[in-house]
């Protein structure tokens with residue numbers, strides 16, 4: 001089942017409740033929470049406090065994307081704060097297998113994220129272990145960037161890798177997702193699409209969610 005994951009990076013931090021409630025009511029089942037450390041990526045965002053503030057206040061899945069070095073230091077605090085899914089970067093994890101196990105032991109789904117410049121083959125050893133792959137379709141660090149078209153080739157490569165694997169992680173795509181590409185991404189095997197500016201920078205975020213979900217739904221007609 002396809003899920004839309006609005007990214008809080010583009011939400012109104014002044015009143016998160018007012019930002020989040022209508023998009024969840026409009027059908028967004030996942031809230032994507034971007035954690036940036038100013039080191040792995042050149043930007044700073046939030047810590048576990050925001051995740052904790054949302055935990056128990058919404059039915060949405062809390063999807064924490066760690067764009068940090070030393071991800072092993074941040075699994076426990078985000079799991080304790082109420083994260084349901086936690087992803088970390090293959091480029092940042094020296095002990096990728098250990099981090100995956102930490103996430104699962106904490107009771108969360110484990111995702112491995114990969115940057116546009118990293119070969120898909122880098123995921124080979126982890127594909128048997130993770131619950132999902134977070135394929136970046138922009139270079140991480142900022143919202144509102146343009147979707148990188150070669151993501152579609154990479155989706156095909158990732159699909160082949162998953163096909164050869166006994167484990168079947170789902171695919172989440174993040175960056176530059178909007179009305180122009182969401183249906184094609186779904187057809188290419190994406191189960192969860194992150195959308196920041198295409199939801200929260202629109203005048204009516206709930207209507208934007210409905211439009212994006214309808215575009216996916218229309219592929220079944």
Ligand SMILES: O=C(CO)[C@H](O)[C@H](O)COP(=O)(O)O
Pocket residue numbers: 007009010032034065138139140141142143144145174175176177194195196197198
């Ligand atoms: O991880 C991210 C940036 O690193 C964001 O989740 C992503 O960029 C979403 O924003 P937009 O949909 O505006 O591209």
